[in-house]
Amino acid sequence: MAEFTTGEAVALELPIARIPTRTTAFLIDVLVQFALGFALFFGAVTALLPAGADSAWLDVVTLATIVAVLVGYPVTCETVWRGRTFGKLMLGLRVVRQDGGPVDFRHALTRGLAGAIVDFWMLGGFGAIAVLTSMCSPHARRVGDVLAGTVVVHAQRPLPLPALALAPPWLTGWSAQLELSGLPEDLALAVRQYLTRFHTLTPAAQHRLGTVLVTEVCGRLRVAPPSGYPPLQILGAVIAERQRRVLPQPRFPVFPPMPLRAQ
Template sequence: MSHTIRVGDLVTGEAVVLDLRVAQLASRAVAFAFDVAVQFLLLLFVYLVLPISVDDALLTALALTLVVLVLVGYPTLVETLTRGRSVGKLVMGLRVVRDDGGAIRFRHALVRALGGFFVDFWALGLGGAVALFVSLFSPQGKRVGDYLAGTLVIRTRVPRQDVELVDMPPQLADWARGLDLSQLPDELVLAARQYLSRYHELGEKARWELGARLADDVGAAVRSPRVEYTHPHPYLAAVLAERRRRAAG
């Protein structure tokens, strides 16, 4: 049986679910409120700099164009550049990821923004009722834009009591000190934590295959691929232990 990895419902071929904390509606609503505030400030700025010497028809056209650019362009640009973290999501510790757990790209951010503008929030004039209704009935809290883009929103902050502390494998300590962890995505850190914390629930084949996929993704992010004969468990444990050491120091 093949093994698949999905953030939010991380499943192994042995049907062991590794829950990676899909964002709840309340936290998404607060993040959205922050983003709306930023968009309102952008619109206010645009309004103040619009030329007032043009005729009413042209002024209306300019205003509508700029409103769409702010309401669609802002989330598209920000989520593309930050790999799924708008201002509101950064404040609330959330991130948009693809359904397969990978980082979103421009097309995902654009489809989400278009879905948000035309269906979820603005164009229908329903004040976000569509997004609220769809999210309430979605197992992963998705709105229409997420379904269209193939994305979901996850929490990147783990409560302290839920974090499984891992020890540094002595043989990898020197290697880990030289790692560049600046590009290590939070969603991969969460996946690795869940894998390590539930390692003993997995069969031997799942331990290796699921761990190898995670380790390969982590290795690409830290630019130090796992050596083929190195087991994924100590490799991932070394990366997470080093990350914790730097955060504490």
């Protein structure tokens, strides 16, 4: 198991996919790529090459087939299936970012190019480099994972959604004007944990920890904390605004939460 801190400052624990499972998924993908390459090559030779064409046409078809199979297949699959190829789908694996979020085309392209050039084929010694780098990495990352900032995990079920923070309506205008890029991930996680465990703390601990966090958060954001409001409401407004900017908007109506009461 490895802990990932998401962009919403939520800690996720996901099991890392190790070499035996990843090798099995890779071999399944190789069989799929071989069948795909065979179909593409002979389909192109039969349908596209004009009769009596010279060998240059055959070289073009061969090169295009190799690129489509070695790079196009993993990049397309991981982009469309959000981090999965056919082999990973069979084994219940998924490629995720280092923060546990889903990958996009940029990550898939980096992994695909590194896999074709370094990890597996051109310079990879048929997967030897991928195996060696995975063995040396605590999260079993090959060169493509390091360059793309990704990790392969066991994720047969959808990744859990973070619990949303609640913002009091009277502080939404203040929080909407904040420049949240100055809030580091570790501090945002500490605030998120405080909000989650608030009701398990004693009143003295609620006030003491909340005051410390408000001072540090407002110091990082270079703003003065709004006066007259308890730390719970101020921190909740900051994290709720952070989540609003990062998380996708819901596609269904959401009832407004009950406002937080002053402590």
